[in-house]
Amino acid sequence: VLTQSPGTLSLSPGERATLSCRASQSITSNYLAWYQQKPGQAPRLLIYGASSRATDVPDRFSGSWSGTDFTLTISRVEPEDFAVFYCQQYDNSPSITFGQGTRLEIK
Amino acid sequence: EVQLVESGGGLVQPGGSLRLSCAASGFTFSSYWMSWVRQAPGKGLEWVANIKQDESEKYYVASVKGRFTISRDNAKNSLYLQMNSLRAEDTAVYYCARDNWNYGMLDYWGQGTLVTVSS
Numbered sequence: 313v314l315t316q317s318p319g320t321l322s323l324s325p326g327e328r329a330t331l332s333c334r335a336s337q338s339i340t341s342n343y344l345a346w347y348q349q350k351p352g353q354a355p356r357l358l359i360y361g362a363s364s365r366a367t368d369v370p371d372r373f374s375g376s377w378s379g380t381d382f383t384l385t386i387s388r389v390e391p392e393d394f395a396v397f398y399c400q401q402y403d404n405s406p407s408i409t410f411g412q413g414t415r416l417e418i419k
Numbered sequence: 420e421v422q423l424v425e426s427g428g429g430l431v432q433p434g435g436s437l438r439l440s441c442a443a444s445g446f447t448f449s450s451y452w453m454s455w456v457r458q459a460p461g462k463g464l465e466w467v468a469n470i471k472q473d474e475s476e477k478y479y480v481a482s483v484k485g486r487f488t489i490s491r492d493n494a495k496n497s498l499y500l501q502m503n504s505l506r507a508e509d510t511a512v513y514y515c516a517r518d519n520w521n522y523g524m525l526d527y528w529g530q531g532t533l534v535t536v537s538s
Contacts (some may be wrong), residue, residue, distance in 0.1 A: 320507045343523035347464075354514055355456075355464065360524035379491055398464055406452065407478045408466035 314411035321358075322419040329386040329412045333399035338380055343402040346375060346384045350395045358397075359384060379403050386416075394418050421527045423515050427515040428532030441498040441515030441529055446508035450495040452518035454525060455500050457534075465511075468500065469518050483509075486533070505513050505536045 313336040340415055344362040347351070347355040357366040359375035362382055386393055389412045399411040427439040441453070454469040468479045468489040477489055488501040500514050512533050516525040 340523075343520075344481075345524045349464075349523075354528040355525075355527070357524055357526050360526070366524075366526065400464075400525070402520055402523055405471060405520070406457075406476075407480070408469070408525075409452065410464040412464065413463045414520055 314409055316397075316411035316414045318414060319412075320415045320417060321388050322417050324419045326388050327419075329384075329389050329393075329416060329417070330350050331397055332385040333382040333384070335382070337403060339401050342387060344375075344377065345400045347360050347398045347400065348395045349398065350394075355398065356357055377385075385410050391415070400410040421517065423517065423527060423529035424530040425513065425515055426528045428534045429515065430535045430537065431505055432538050433506060433536055434502045436501070437505065437534060439500040439502065439532060439534070440512055442504045443496045443498065443515075443517075446517070446527075448491075448496040452520055453489075453491060453498045454516045454518040455489060455498075456514045456516055456528075457509075457527070458514070458531075459484075459511040460507070462511075467513070469520075470498070482524070505534075507536050510534060 315334045317332045335403050343363045346359040349355040362377045363375040374385045376383045396413045398413050422444045424442045431437050455467040469478050470489045473484045486504045490499045512531040514531045515529045517527040
């Protein structure tokens with residue numbers, strides 16, 4: 313199980329965003345990804361392997377981890393960043409679990 | 420450019436069936452696992468199923484086992500999801516995604532097709 317917090321994060325453009333994803337048991341960091349989803353759009357891959365940025369993802373997005381705690385950080389939130397963010401893991405088999413999501417909204 | 424285009428969604432009565440398709444282009448389809456992911460209205464993402472390149476392995480979320488079947492046709496660069504015994508709780512947008520699980524990611528997604536189960 314992946315538990316994301318907070319459920320909603322209210323920030324102003326230019327502020328730093330820190331989103332958390334906690335795994336209920338140890339997972340291989342290689343198998344943790346983050347996605348961004350805007351209204352009416354498909355999810356977009358941001359981070360894979362816990363800390364590697366996907367193609368064309370701005371460097372203000374970064375991923376890190378410590379044990380079973382994974383973090384997505386946006387160094388300075390831009391207006392286009394407001395969306396819902398999901399973490400995702402692979403279980404031992406290649407089946408997949410998503411966190412429940414964190415909504416980043418404009419304060 | 421990688422493209423995934425879903426089709427086949429629509430309105431179906433409870434207990435009915437529907438077959439979704441996903442047409443892939445811009446990459447060597449036969450070299451990748453593929454997944455279906457769904458999203459109920461106003462809810463989060465839920466992985467549904469995935470399939471290995473040669474169909475030798477298939478995995479499903481518990482709630483659809485025995486009702487849904489994932490398949491693929493590598494000659495047609497197409498992925499399918501046969502959905503039987505549909506329930507109201509299967510109502511969702513269904514996305515196909517390239518499943519790059521060796522790198523732990525779903526790296527490309529289609530735009531989705533809406534399935535509504537209602538009488």
